[in-house]
Amino acid sequence: MPARLAQPLDRLDELCCSPLTDAPLSPTEAAVLAPVLAALGDPVRLRLLSLVAARGEICSCHLEKPLGKSQPTISHHTRVLAEAGLIVGERRGKWMWWTVVPDRLALLRRLLGGA
Amino acid sequence: MPARLAQPLDRLDELCCSPLTDAPLSPTEAAVLAPVLAALGDPVRLRLLSLVAARGEICSCHLEKPLGKSQPTISHHTRVLAEAGLIVGERRGKWMWWTVVPDRLALLRRLLGGA
DNA sequence: TAGTCTCATCGACAGCCATCAATGTGCAGG
DNA sequence: CCTGCACATTGATGGCTGTCGATGAGACTA
Numbered sequence: 013m014p015a016r017l018a019q020p021l022d023r024l025d026e027l028c029c030s031p032l033t034d035a036p037l038s039p040t041e042a043a044v045l046a047p048v049l050a051a052l053g054d055p056v057r058l059r060l061l062s063l064v065a066a067r068g069e070i071c072s073c074h075l076e077k078p079l080g081k082s083q084p085t086i087s088h089h090t091r092v093l094a095e096a097g098l099i100v101g102e103r104r105g106k107w108m109w110w111t112v113v114p115d116r117l118a119l120l121r122r123l124l125g126g127a
Numbered sequence: 128m129p130a131r132l133a134q135p136l137d138r139l140d141e142l143c144c145s146p147l148t149d150a151p152l153s154p155t156e157a158a159v160l161a162p163v164l165a166a167l168g169d170p171v172r173l174r175l176l177s178l179v180a181a182r183g184e185i186c187s188c189h190l191e192k193p194l195g196k197s198q199p200t201i202s203h204h205t206r207v208l209a210e211a212g213l214i215v216g217e218r219r220g221k222w223m224w225w226t227v228v229p230d231r232l233a234l235l236r237r238l239l240g241g242a
Numbered sequence: 243t244a245g246t247c248t249c250a251t252c253g254a255c256a257g258c259c260a261t262c263a264a265t266g267t268g269c270a271g272g
Numbered sequence: 273c274c275t276g277c278a279c280a281t282t283g284a285t286g287g288c289t290g291t292c293g294a295t296g297a298g299a300c301t302a
Contacts, residue, residue, distance in 0.1 A: 032173070033180040033227070036193070042170035042177075050168025054290080055157035058147070058164070062157075065148040065240075072249065078151070082292050087250055089290090106248045106299055112148070117239045124232045124239075125180075169260080188278065197262050202280060204260090221269050221278045 033125040045123065048116065051096035056081060057089050064099055065112045072108045148240040160238065163231070166211035171196060172204050179214055180227045187223045 037045070052058060056079055063078060064070050075086050090110060093099045097116045102109050152160070167173060171194055178193060179185050190201050205225060208214045212231050217224050 032177045033232070035177070036181050037174050037177040039170065039174065042173040046168055046170040046173050049164055049173070053161055053165025053168040055154065055161040056290085058157040058161050059152050059154065062147045062150070062152040066151050073247095081290095083249075084251080084293080085291055091250085103249090103298095108249060114240075117148070121236045121239045124236045125229075171260085186278090196260095198279075199263080199281080200261055206280085218269095218279095223279065 031125040032123050048096045048098070048120065051092050051098060054089070054092075056085075057093055060086075060089055061093060061098060061112065064110050069109050069111045072110070146240040147238050163211045163213070163235065166207050166213060169204070169207075171200075172208055175201075175204055176208060176213060176227065179225050184224050184226045187225070 052061070059079060060075060063075060067074075072083075072086060072090060075090075076083055079086065081089075090099065090101065090108075094101055094110075097113055099110050099112055102111070167176070174194060175190060178190060182189075187201060187205060190205075191198055194201065196204075205214065205216065205223075209216055209225075212228055214225050214227055217226070
């Protein structure tokens, strides 16, 4: 099983092209979107994502200290964000480099009623 | 204790005026913002919010059937969304009417890097 | 090949959460 | 008052989640 995942969320881009404020969400749309927002519903993951976004790309080993969490915990949170499609990881030698997926953030902005 | 709450989140509007993609979030900002996003991280609450937004305002008794949940569960979810500051409730006679708070959605859009 | 470094996974634990039946609270009409 | 209705709260339960120590899987170096 590879480190790159995010399987059941691939249909997310096709779903939900209209803002949440326009029409009621279907159960299917909600079931796909909720995990993405739930991934952002943790303070450690929010800070982690902002670190990745601010640095452009960042190695896992540079997250442990600023977040004040153990290595397994960091690995857990990067996995959750990756499964939500919010970040992607690329292996370079011994290091794992993470980058944000701007499209996913834009999709959430659209969901929240952006023009 | 009144039905209107959202106490610890009142400082939210002062905090976090810059997008998540610009600079790393402080632990305090993350601790305030994460519960708001966590409130959206549930499919039932996402659909509930979209129902409120689409109708403009809606009574609690009109949420039970379309969401397919029991009355206590609906009450629980409206409470969570209200504590997150995403909706507000107003009592009219026997009924409770809910409305969205557009500022909170706009704040989240800004957080997600919107222009 | 052995050693070391980075990261992923496993196992376990504590705490939180969604759900609903039962009950309580407040409002309106008779 | 008393009854009925809308909603809130309580208590219980099953499942999920954040956390970390221990261990495993790759990757580089000597």
